[in-house]
Amino acid sequence: MKKKAYIETYGCQMNVNDTEVIFSILADAGYERTEKMEEADLVMANTCSIRDNAEQRIWGRIEVFHQLRKAKPGLIVGIVGCMAERLKDKLLDTHKVDLVVGPDAYRSLPRLLDAIGPDSPQIDVFLSRDETYADITPVRTDRNGISAFISIMRGCNNVCSYCVVPYTRGAERSRDAASIVREACDVYQKGYKEVTLLGQNVDSYLWKSGTETVTFAGLLEKVAGIAPDLRVRFATSHPKDISDEVIYTMARHKNICKHIHLPVQSGSSRMLEIMRRKYDREWYLERVAKIREVMPDCGLTTDVIAGFCTETLQDHEDTLSLMETVGFDWAFMFAYSDRPGTLANRTMKDDVPADEKNRRLNEIIQLQNRKSLERYRAQIGRKVEVLIEGPSKRDPGMLCGRASNNMMCVFPAQGRSAGTYTEVEVTDCTSATLICK
Ligand code: SAH
Ligand code: SF4
Numbered sequence: 001m002k003k004k005a006y007i008e009t010y011g012c013q014m015n016v017n018d019t020e021v022i023f024s025i026l027a028d029a030g031y032e033r034t035e036k037m038e039e040a041d042l043v044m045a046n047t048c049s050i051r052d053n054a055e056q057r058i059w060g061r062i063e064v065f066h067q068l069r070k071a072k073p074g075l076i077v078g079i080v081g082c083m084a085e086r087l088k089d090k091l092l093d094t095h096k097v098d099l100v101v102g103p104d105a106y107r108s109l110p111r112l113l114d115a116i117g118p119d120s121p122q123i124d125v126f127l128s129r130d131e132t133y134a135d136i137t138p139v140r141t142d143r144n145g146i147s148a149f150i151s152i153m154r155g156c157n158n159v160c161s162y163c164v165v166p167y168t169r170g171a172e173r174s175r176d177a178a179s180i181v182r183e184a185c186d187v188y189q190k191g192y193k194e195v196t197l198l199g200q201n202v203d204s205y206l207w208k209s210g211t212e213t214v215t216f217a218g219l220l221e222k223v224a225g226i227a228p229d230l231r232v233r234f235a236t237s238h239p240k241d242i243s244d245e246v247i248y249t250m251a252r253h254k255n256i257c258k259h260i261h262l263p264v265q266s267g268s269s270r271m272l273e274i275m276r277r278k279y280d281r282e283w284y285l286e287r288v289a290k291i292r293e294v295m296p297d298c299g300l301t302t303d304v305i306a307g308f309c310t311e312t313l314q315d316h317e318d319t320l321s322l323m324e325t326v327g328f329d330w331a332f333m334f335a336y337s338d339r340p341g342t343l344a345n346r347t348m349k350d351d352v353p354a355d356e357k358n359r360r361l362n363e364i365i366q367l368q369n370r371k372s373l374e375r376y377r378a379q380i381g382r383k384v385e386v387l388i389e390g391p392s393k394r395d396p397g398m399l400c401g402r403a404s405n406n407m408m409c410v411f412p413a414q415g416r417s418a419g420t421y422t423e424v425e426v427t428d429c430t431s432a433t434l435i436c437k
């Protein structure tokens with residue numbers, strides 16, 4: 001009988017795709033996927049280190065896994081992903097897990113699993129310069145078979161001073177363009193209607209083979225060319241790198257969705273400088289203006305950090321005014337969390353008190369909620385094409401699906417089914433959903 005593996009995934013979309021890669025590798029070691037923790041022979045968490053609260057949650061899960069192991073001797077408890085990379089031995093020595101594997105070492109899982117014994121936990125946190133898992137076909141874990149994640153690169157070469165990712169994921173490397181196109185064709189043939197190309201900074205994607213050089217714009221072109229009814233999305237774009245060529249390529253192809261996630265982090269040029277983002281407020285606003293000039297209906301979303309080291313009230317006001325000026329559709333908003341080992345942690349003081357960080361964060365959230373409602377309201381009366389994802393979570397009598405600009409739409413089913421396109425008219429909205437007929 002096959003053994004069963006259960007994996008909980010935390011963190012970004014790249015981690016979701018990594019879990020799919022892990023299931024594929026585990027299949028070679030005789031494990032099949034289960035969604036029931038109780039029936040598993042191997043339980044793992046694919047972890048995230050981006051903020052302290054992300055790690056705190058996982059310490060709690062490890063306790064739960066240990067309880068399970070007490071009741072089921074022989075159960076293997078594994079920690080993989082960014083926290084495995086960052087905390088290595090602490091997980092083995094203090095927290096007594098059986099298996100610790102970093103983001104570039106998943107190919108060694110079968111060997112490590114073989115070697116695990118009652119007193120011999122296993123670890124591999126080697127960071128690679130060239131691993132992209134290009135030849136591995138991920139075991140899809142999405143529920144509807146409509147939208148698939150495809151990683152196009154790994155790691156990150158930017159060293160934003162607050163960020164732990166370069167340390168947990170290693171250097172940036174791009175994946176073979178042909179293998180990306182092959183994977184996209186493969187999911188399309190399996191009935192998928194949407195692919196999301198993933199990387200920490202997709203704009204710096206670069207693949208060279210022989211005489212051919214493929215940039216991110218070139219890759220978009222190739223993937224968009226697979227089929228007119230295969231939607232293409234991507235994340236994340238970096239404001240310093242998003243090129244006119246990418247913007248024009250998006251505009252040229254109807255099936256490249258008109259949505260850009262463009263994390264700004266702060267509206268203050270002084271903050272951006274010490275965050276080492278390598279752009280300033282003016283540069284960011286110019287990129288937004290260019291996007292809107294070429295694609296007036298493009299959805300625009302962002303990430304914002306409140307209370308980074310030395311942030312003054314004026315810096316904070318600059319963030320609020322930038323958000324007011326741009327009018328994002330929505331945003332991920334965070335209080336700054338000091339991460340051990342980062343440049344900020346080593347050389348700057350985390351000097352904005354916690355309650356002040358939270359006060360600023362709340363102001364940012366309130367402003368964004370107001371802006372989101374404005375942006376969604378502006379859609380009322382429009383007709384948009386949606387890719388139907390399935391029944392709406394709130395009201396199973398209704399269907400839901402995203403517009404090209406990534407806004408979620410709900411509408412009456414009327415005999416239509418998931419995985420098809422339909423045109424709907426926006427009649428009402430909340431700050432996160434378009435209500436349509
Ligand atoms: N590669 C992407 C972001 C990846 S991390 C980019 O460059 O934009 C996702 C988001 O987490 C970041 O955009 C940032 O807003 C947030 N983040 C990263 N480190 C953080 C920290 N130490 N404290 C709070 N938020 C952080
Ligand atoms: Fe982190 Fe900056 Fe790389 Fe994004 S670009 S992953 S924020 S270091």
Ligand code: F3S
Pocket residue numbers: 010011012013014015047048049050081082164165168169
């Ligand atoms: Fe978290 Fe690692 Fe992604 S730190 S955000 S899981 S790259």
